[in-house]
Amino acid sequence: MKMFPSIFATAAFLLAAATAHASSLPTYGARLEGFDYPHPVRTYAFTSQAQPLEMAYLDIAPATPNGRTVVLLHGKNFCAATWEAAIAALVDAGYRVVVPDQIGFCKSSKPPGYQYSFGQLAANTHALLASLGIERAVIVGHSMGGMLAARYALQYPAATERLVLVNPIGLEDWKAEGVPWRSVDAWHAREQKTSFDSIRDYQRTVYYGGEWKPAYERWVRMLGGMYAGEGREVVAWSQALTSDMVFSQPVVHELPQIAVPTTLFIGQKDRTAIGKDLASPEVAQRIGDYPVLGKRAAAAIPGATLVEFAELGHSPQVEDPARFNGALLDALQ
Template identity: 65%
Template sequence: MLRTVLASALLALALPGGVSAEPQPQPTYGPELEGFAYPFPVERFLFTSQRQPLQMAYLDVRPATPNGRTAVLLHGKNFCAATWESQIRALSAAGYRVIAPDQIGFCKSSKPAAYQFTFRQLAENTHALLAKLGIERPVLVGHSTGGMLAAHYALLYPKAVEQLVLVNPIGLEDWAAKGVPPTSVEHWYERELKVTAESIRAYETATYYAGQWEPRYEPWVTMLAGLNGGPGKEAVAWDSALLYDMIVTEPVVYRFPQIAVPTLLMIGQKDNTAIGKDLAPPEVRGRLGNYPELGKAAAQAIPGARLVEFPALGHAPQMSDPEGFNAALIKGMSAP
């Protein structure tokens, strides 16, 4: 599936002899990413939350030679379980059982029309999934918004976490306190309805990949654009708006000193992510998303935290340099 998407994207760029091709139609997917194939079998966790039946999609990849440990990978706002593919393969080869869920409101999971999205609720959903699978003390690896979720999970269930790994987490600063103006859910919704493959690609190039675009990133643009432009785009956009509101109104930075599990921070130094930064005045905007400073401050605030820095990488180091990142991740997870 991913090779097909990539081939189509490349074909759209040029024809033999340098003649431009007609733009290829953008694939569209259902509200639960129907039609987009994941690299591993997708399983479903059926449960009731806030008086409604929901389903959480997840990947459960078991190693050929188990080491007795489990890694739970928590995706970011514009990511899915499938975007962890390289890490799943590397961790599985190293002996880890790997669980990668799609959170409620994201990707292949339910898109409820009325749901109080909080990090506590998403942590409780994840804890229920792990209880169902019989997993008691996993290593939590959270990226971006998944890093905020992982931090909340560790605060809620400190005895149920072996180790916490935060990969360019957002929430390292309080954007509202620094001057980002308040934004209504309706405004987030209208913005999400306007998302296109072009806008996704431009944002990811500047933020995720430190200005360096490569064709291998294209399937993930297609995934998001197809979800946001599909037959359930209003439901997708509404849940996305609710999730943005959750992110900006529940800063976790103030609770870092309370984290009581071993923590590894993995920070791409060219990251500049700050939700709502484009809505802030220019004098405020320039002070936001300084990850070289934010990573060091977080490492000082979290008791005993270790910091690994990637000087040339942006918000998604696990995707920009999967081999280097995976080696650092497995080394960091093996350390006492």
């Protein structure tokens, strides 16, 4: 009987700790209202697919311009703010830096009835740059943004000064590799289960080789806060639609057609592959092998340069900003 008070006290303590933890987690709006970006957020209003949309973006001018512009394209589980350290390094080096949130993501509109395609997102980005008077720029894309950047370079080669791909996904055709197709409804059901813990577990396992640093937590809270907020259904539906786009529109088959100078930055610990959870053990083991995929992509893109980061994973710009920024500036020069 003497054990009961201690058991009750322990249970009460654990419940209080869990409640305190839950209350400390942020909640953001469907357009990431409440999460602050490192620079003022601007809005590009335009019409696409017969509906008015707003594209949020950052446009940072250097104190001493070198006359060149760099466009940074975020990944699917990232936002413009994730480029914070790269923005600072590029601006210090004299580059004008433009960082959009794509339609369907972060602080931009999330239309429920939008036909998402990389061609459409590239066209939206090109229209944004035209509205800013930018005719030619370096296009840098990370993760899903790498797929978009490749599509942009294919679609607008004259407007692409240089292409930089940072651990891009889509370096393999997952469906052709044996990953089963999944409906938008199934993607949606999966997205509805997303939480702070599921985001963190996925990123630790797939992005960072099982390792975790406190600095990564900010980006988990950024993403998780949208799923935890009142706009969670809007966010989950947009993410389902864009997941289908990513799976269904590989760019890997067109890499040999890229006709602009290209640099690939590949963290070797990355194991990202869309739909791996549905794949057979044999297929799941084979796909997402970035040491192999990086070399294959560099060989496919005419004249491409490959930079490998042996101890880094999916997001080298987050894991080791100083090293990544130094390599990026070297590539641009």
